[in-house]
Amino acid sequence: MNKDIRWRQRFVNFEKAFLQFKEGIELKNPNKIEKQGIIKTFEYSYELAWNTLKDYLESKNIDVKFPRDTIKQAIHYEILDDGELWMDMLDKRNLLVHTYDEKTSEFALRPIKDNYYKALLKLNDFFKKEMNVS
Numbered sequence: 001m002n003k004d005i006r007w008r009q010r011f012v013n014f015e016k017a018f019l020q021f022k023e024g025i026e027l028k029n030p031n032k033i034e035k036q037g038i039i040k041t042f043e044y045s046y047e048l049a050w051n052t053l054k055d056y057l058e059s060k061n062i063d064v065k066f067p068r069d070t071i072k073q074a075i076h077y078e079i080l081d082d083g084e085l086w087m088d089m090l091d092k093r094n095l096l097v098h099t100y101d102e103k104t105s106e107f108a109l110r111p112i113k114d115n116y117y118k119a120l121l122k123l124n125d126f127f128k129k130e131m132n133v134s
Contacts, residue, residue: 003059006055006058006059007055007056007059008131010048010051010052010055011052011056011127011131013048013052014045014048014049014051014124014127015124015127015128017041017044017045017048018045018049018120018121020041020045021038021041021042021045021117021120024037024038024041025038025113025117032102035106035109036105038109039096039105039109039112042093042096042112042116042117043093043096046089046090046093046116046120047093049120049123049124050071050090052127053070053071053074053079054070056127056130057070057073057077060077062077068090071083071086071090074086079126082119085115085119086119089116089119092108092111092112092116
């Protein structure tokens with residue numbers, strides 16, 4: 001029972017972060033500081049997404065420890081449908097967390113807006129449904 005509560009608690013935090021991320025994505029012409037904010041909210045939204053996913057899988061008695069394991073199991077159980085995209089998100093998140101130059105940020109912004117946002121939205125929708133189901 002505690003594992004079920006844990007993923008639900010984590011989801012509340014993920015959803016808050018995701019809604020901030022969404023706010024940035026919806027900006028029409030973000031300035032330099034807003035772009036940095038979009039990237040930063042992507043980083044912590046992604047971190048909370050995979051941790052919520054990990055907790056959710058553990059609540060189903062599926063043993064996972066690390067992001068790559070979690071992504072692979074989520075694909076196996078058909079929670080995620082694009083493993084390549086999720087692995088790319090993990091790589092970009094790891095790169096961005098340790099890189100502070102404008103060129104890398106600009107390089108990462110396009111996939112964040114065009115692809116990663118949609119993947120995180122889809123996962124958010126999955127968890128919202130699961131909150132009401134169980």
